[in-house]
Amino acid sequence: MKMPLITKENFFRELEKEPKPWQEEYLAMYCSQWKGATTDPHLMLIPIDDHLVHRGDGVFDVMRCVRGNIYQMEAHLERLERSARAISLHLPPDYTEVRDLIKALVVMGGEKECLIRVVLSRGPGSFSTDPSDCIGPQLYINVIRFRPLPASCYEEGIGVVTSAVPIKKAFFANIKSCNYLPNVLMKLDALRAGCRYSIGLDEEGFIAEGSTENVGVFTQDGVLKFPGFKRTLSGITASRIFELAKRLVEEGIIKDVIFANIRPEEAYEAKEMFLTGTSLNIVPVVAYDGRRIGEEVPGPIYARLTTLLWEDMTNNDALLTRIDWDHPAKILEGEGCQRPVSI
Numbered sequence: 001m002k003m004p005l006i007t008k009e010n011f012f013r014e015l016e017k018e019p020k021p022w023q024e025e026y027l028a029m030y031c032s033q034w035k036g037a038t039t040d041p042h043l044m045l046i047p048i049d050d051h052l053v054h055r056g057d058g059v060f061d062v063m064r065c066v067r068g069n070i071y072q073m074e075a076h077l078e079r080l081e082r083s084a085r086a087i088s089l090h091l092p093p094d095y096t097e098v099r100d101l102i103k104a105l106v107v108m109g110g111e112k113e114c115l116i117r118v119v120l121s122r123g124p125g126s127f128s129t130d131p132s133d134c135i136g137p138q139l140y141i142n143v144i145r146f147r148p149l150p151a152s153c154y155e156e157g158i159g160v161v162t163s164a165v166p167i168k169k170a171f172f173a174n175i176k177s178c179n180y181l182p183n184v185l186m187k188l189d190a191l192r193a194g195c196r197y198s199i200g201l202d203e204e205g206f207i208a209e210g211s212t213e214n215v216g217v218f219t220q221d222g223v224l225k226f227p228g229f230k231r232t233l234s235g236i237t238a239s240r241i242f243e244l245a246k247r248l249v250e251e252g253i254i255k256d257v258i259f260a261n262i263r264p265e266e267a268y269e270a271k272e273m274f275l276t277g278t279s280l281n282i283v284p285v286v287a288y289d290g291r292r293i294g295e296e297v298p299g300p301i302y303a304r305l306t307t308l309l310w311e312d313m314t315n316n317d318a319l320l321t322r323i324d325w326d327h328p329a330k331i332l333e334g335e336g337c338q339r340p341v342s343i
């Protein structure tokens with residue numbers, strides 16, 4: 001095998017030899033090591049000696065920009081800060097400007113439908129596990145084009161299976177860390193079973209969560225149940241749906257909405273079941289471990305909750321961070337920065 005010697009001079013030439021079509025979705029990135037932003041996916045790199053890379057020593061959160069405005073930004077940042085506190089990760093100095101940075105990056109990316117990934121890392125320094133080797137925490141923000149699930153998932157529903165992967169202990173489940181190996185293995189379980197998603201159980205056999213989704217079950221007796229957030233990430237989508245579902249209780253459409261222990265057997269018998277998450281909203285589950293759920297089609301509670309959530313995501317001023325796309329201010333400096341950015 002012949003191996004080219006990579007130098008600063010030929011690095012990008014070598015990198016660009018192979019097409020990377022998936023990178024077409026990468027719109028913009030901020031990196032606190034440069035204190036700058038880029039729209040070139042080739043530059044969206046993280047140093048290998050950042051402990052984030054070789055130890056998973058970092059935390060992250062993902063929020064969504066819908067029709068040009070960011071939904072639940074504060075809730076996501078609050079969870080990010082909670083995750084950072086839980087692993088004694090100090091906020092990097094530039095985090096004080098994280099809101100402006102996020103808005104600026106979204107406009108740089110130029111897409112009104114996008115996902116924003118905010119990562120806080122322990123920082124570069126060595127290949128050890130010792131955080132004191134690091135120069136200090138870093139902030140990385142990526143804006144990625146939003147690609148929804150195929151419409152058929154919402155129109156026809158999806159199948160899920162129980163995963164055999166042991167779920168995280170409560171302490172780790174509540175931290176949105178960059179240590180997602182169990183979640184990755186759950187995804188593999190799902191794919192091997194011919195599904196998109198799988199669901200983990202806790203040691204007592206109660207439903208916990210999906211690889212990156214929370215689970216909701218509308219039971220035979222008309223109660224909407226979510227597993228409590230003790231053994232799962234406190235999903236921002238599930239929490240919001242929980243609040244919105246109270247309207248269905250008021251209208252007498254459902255008896256109650258509660259956090260509860262749910263066994264798979266109860267879910268097999270449920271009228272409806274769904275997964276929730278930032279990038280998928282609510283997806284109806286129509287088969288679980290090969291058993292049909294309800295009528296095996298998306299049900300009326302799913303339909304109502306979807307409408308309520310979408311209304312919230314597009315119209316609830318209290319939860320939307322508005323971006324002024326019509327009057328962008330120029331904040332980028334340097335050559336080739338044509339796109340003005342509003343903050």
Ligand SMILES: Cc1ncc(COP(=O)(O)O)c(C=O)c1O
Binds near residue numbers: 062210211214234
């Ligand atoms: C493990 C896990 N559970 C649940 C969720 C859903 O949370 P949210 O609704 O905040 O996206 C996620 C989302 O990233 C997750 O990673």
